[in-house]
Amino acid sequence: xxxxxxxxxxxxxxxxxxxxxxxxxxxxxxxxxxxxxxxxxxxxxxxxxxxxxxxxxxxxxxxxxxxxxxxxxxxxxxxxxxxxxxxxxxxxxxxxxxxxxxxxxxxxxxxxxxxxxxxxxxxxxxxxxxxxxxxxxxxxxxxxxxxxxxxxxxxxxxxxxxxxxxxxxxxxxxxxxxxxxxxxxxxxxxxxxxxxxxxxxxxxxxxxxxxxxxxxxxxxxxxxxxxxxxxxxxxxxxxxxxxxxxxxxxxxxxxxxxxxxxxxxxxxxxxxxxxxxxxxxxxxxxxxxxxxxxxxxxxxxxxxxxxxxxxxxxxxxxxxxxxxxxxxxxxxxxxxxxxxxxxxxxxxxxxxxxxxxxxxxxxxxxxxxxxxxxxx
Amino acid sequence: xxxxxxxxxxxxxxxxxxxxxxxxxxxxxxxxxxxxxxxxxxxxxxxxxxxxxxxxxxxxxxxxxxxxxxxxxxxxxxxxxxxxxxxxxxxxxxxxxxxxxxxxxxxxxxxxxxxxxxxxxxxxxxxxxxxxxxxxxxxxxxxxxxxxxxxxxxxxxxxxxxxxxxxxxxxxxxxxxxxxxxxxxxxxxxxxxxxxxxxxxxxxxxxxxxxxxxxxxxxxxxxxxxxxxxxxxxxxxxxxxxxxxxxxxxxxxxxxxxxxxxxxxxxxxxxxxxxxxxxxxxxxxxxxxxxxxxxxxxxxxxxxxxxxxxxxxxxxxxxxxxxxxxxxxxxxxxxxxxxxxxxxxxxxxxxxxxxxxxxxxxxxxxxxxxxxxxxx
DNA sequence: GAACGCTATGGGAGCGTTCCCACAAACATA
DNA sequence: TATGTTTGTGGGAACGCTCCCATAGCGTTC
Numbered sequence: 001x002x003x004x005x006x007x008x009x010x011x012x013x014x015x016x017x018x019x020x021x022x023x024x025x026x027x028x029x030x031x032x033x034x035x036x037x038x039x040x041x042x043x044x045x046x047x048x049x050x051x052x053x054x055x056x057x058x059x060x061x062x063x064x065x066x067x068x069x070x071x072x073x074x075x076x077x078x079x080x081x082x083x084x085x086x087x088x089x090x091x092x093x094x095x096x097x098x099x100x101x102x103x104x105x106x107x108x109x110x111x112x113x114x115x116x117x118x119x120x121x122x123x124x125x126x127x128x129x130x131x132x133x134x135x136x137x138x139x140x141x142x143x144x145x146x147x148x149x150x151x152x153x154x155x156x157x158x159x160x161x162x163x164x165x166x167x168x169x170x171x172x173x174x175x176x177x178x179x180x181x182x183x184x185x186x187x188x189x190x191x192x193x194x195x196x197x198x199x200x201x202x203x204x205x206x207x208x209x210x211x212x213x214x215x216x217x218x219x220x221x222x223x224x225x226x227x228x229x230x231x232x233x234x235x236x237x238x239x240x241x242x243x244x245x246x247x248x249x250x251x252x253x254x255x256x257x258x259x260x261x262x263x264x265x266x267x268x269x270x271x272x273x274x275x276x277x278x279x280x281x282x283x284x285x286x287x288x289x290x291x292x293x294x295x296x297x298x299x300x301x302x303x304x305x306x307x308x309x310x311x312x313x314x315x316x317x318x319x320x321x322x323x324x325x326x327x328x329x330x331x332x333x334x335x336x337x338x339x340x341x342x343x344x345x346x347x348x349x350x351x352x353x354x355x356x357x358x359x360x361x362x363x364x365x366x367x368x369x370x371x372x373x374x375x376x
Numbered sequence: 377x378x379x380x381x382x383x384x385x386x387x388x389x390x391x392x393x394x395x396x397x398x399x400x401x402x403x404x405x406x407x408x409x410x411x412x413x414x415x416x417x418x419x420x421x422x423x424x425x426x427x428x429x430x431x432x433x434x435x436x437x438x439x440x441x442x443x444x445x446x447x448x449x450x451x452x453x454x455x456x457x458x459x460x461x462x463x464x465x466x467x468x469x470x471x472x473x474x475x476x477x478x479x480x481x482x483x484x485x486x487x488x489x490x491x492x493x494x495x496x497x498x499x500x501x502x503x504x505x506x507x508x509x510x511x512x513x514x515x516x517x518x519x520x521x522x523x524x525x526x527x528x529x530x531x532x533x534x535x536x537x538x539x540x541x542x543x544x545x546x547x548x549x550x551x552x553x554x555x556x557x558x559x560x561x562x563x564x565x566x567x568x569x570x571x572x573x574x575x576x577x578x579x580x581x582x583x584x585x586x587x588x589x590x591x592x593x594x595x596x597x598x599x600x601x602x603x604x605x606x607x608x609x610x611x612x613x614x615x616x617x618x619x620x621x622x623x624x625x626x627x628x629x630x631x632x633x634x635x636x637x638x639x640x641x642x643x644x645x646x647x648x649x650x651x652x653x654x655x656x657x658x659x660x661x662x663x664x665x666x667x668x669x670x671x672x673x674x675x676x677x678x679x680x681x682x683x684x685x686x687x688x689x690x691x692x693x694x695x696x697x698x699x700x701x702x703x704x705x706x707x708x709x710x711x712x713x714x715x716x717x718x719x720x721x722x723x724x725x726x727x728x729x730x731x732x733x734x735x736x737x738x739x740x741x742x743x744x745x746x747x748x749x750x751x752x
Numbered sequence: 753g754a755a756c757g758c759t760a761t762g763g764g765a766g767c768g769t770t771c772c773c774a775c776a777a778a779c780a781t782a
Numbered sequence: 783t784a785t786g787t788t789t790g791t792g793g794g795a796a797c798g799c800t801c802c803c804a805t806a807g808c809g810t811t812c
Contacts, residue, residue: 060473
């Protein structure tokens, strides 16, 4: 079924049918209703390829995920990101393609090259080194937005959270509780977020007049196994607290701590990063940094669509705030939390009935009527 | 940059360049290398829309997710499904689009209608009632594969796990341990999988000569909150064991049990379904049914691509097996597990170092050197 | 040496749209 | 009445490919 065939049935021309479909006002009401009726009767669907070919835009964007270790997928990060992306795409009538590429895939180039029907890309992970995608897309003038800034390519479009600030705040939280020997297990340093969180850790220590101790800085990665191993390397140095730069790794860290016969937070305080579902299931529930991941996706999609339609000349860069979610893993009595004047505190006792998506933080902890407190 | 322009630079014709791009053998080596060089130099990318228009196929399939409660996304189900889907799509050079549609979205029809560039659909959830997608796609002769069978539309392509059999096995496991008053919290009955798991529960009881007690059957849903509430409704009836038809709900069920001052498995045994990451984090670790979700996605994609290319006349229907993963939540000493002759048992003590993606079941439980045992 | 095949190549037609221009009819303006 | 403007409509051209057929050049066969 084509425009021409619909036109024939409606006793009019291809052009007029096209106008009806595209809501062009210059069609008489009579013809318009006649055409619409035929379209409904025949179940005609415009051919997207033809439209795109003639119209020079595909109305589709792609999320590019450098398919890293399987952990990529155990992480709810991409689920949430997709949620944000797809809601914006739906609103603006764009399609969303998913492109999982291993940067070491020999066909990577080919797949990117032949990626069908894409007006632009969302880069799902900001690889620090050997990021083949940014130069590739830049050279070809293909619009893209990176999830996460990039330390060297500073003139790209990106959305990021304030990793440095949030990490500093997390560490600061431990410092305020009187801890001094604070270690960190870094997130993958392959990724900007990893480097930034370490940076925030260092900044908080320095600001507090504590000299960072290299022994207390261990490189982790994405997986809880890496968190586990890193924690085991750390334990001999007897840290009082650990800033674990992802909740997934924090799970592994807990395990290492328990295996060593130590307790959280009595022997070691732990702060995570992400506010995974896991964070609230851990016992004790994990104090961590909440990132607005779905919003990150939504904003990225909006920026990309704007860039595509407007050809902005200046890079668009946006940084979203995080929030520290205080639970039990640092043993904080809520009343001890001191404010720095910049954040607002929300204190609440989460009761059983309130368990819902946004309050999963209540989870197991709630069964002890734990007080939860969020800086927002 | 078009074919014609490349041809001009290479001193040949559009047709020949097209042949080079499509690996047509009928091109002399000399011309071929010349053309390839020009393509590389100019960064020429074939226009997908034009290809599709001329070639009558878009090389893209869509995953259709009826965007249900937010729970959809806390569930790792779609992450894993996407993993399977995208690996097949990559292998076969297909693109994967993501289409999140609420069936109550007034523009649903419109969005489906205008979905760009799609050769076929994967239906991500088998809605039992008011499933508007199946008739829509069937009428229009658009190829699709459903994840999960459908009770009424029996002649569609689908991939499913053996929900009935697996649920029966799970309940059978409790029966073998001597439990009699076994309750169930159903999965959303809006979904085939929910109905099937209840069916399996009933079957296992009946086969064991136990009359199902309506008081012990409570409808749950997708979320852990629903699991929590269902369990609270169930507790007054003093079940000895509960088959909770999704791990996410089992988390809520645990909580209700603990709040009532009872213990798992001492007072109540629990069996879940899914083998989420959460399942192994619970204390005690949850005995549950493992579904091969990524494989489900991969098989679905393969079937869809086959259907697209071959126009199979018979519906393709495939059922994948599940495995019962026995942990602590029924208090089973491993040696007590009796075999039914159909399954093989794998018993292992998961030690700290073995923590990896596939063995997350070891998780916290592993710190107690728990014995894990899987029927495989 | 004529007829035939095979190989590499070129060009036309067509895919189903959108965009633009042409044009007829009706109406407003001088 | 002649001229311009507006409104609705129709058709040509183009978008950048693929597919098919035509053909030139060459070797093979009878």
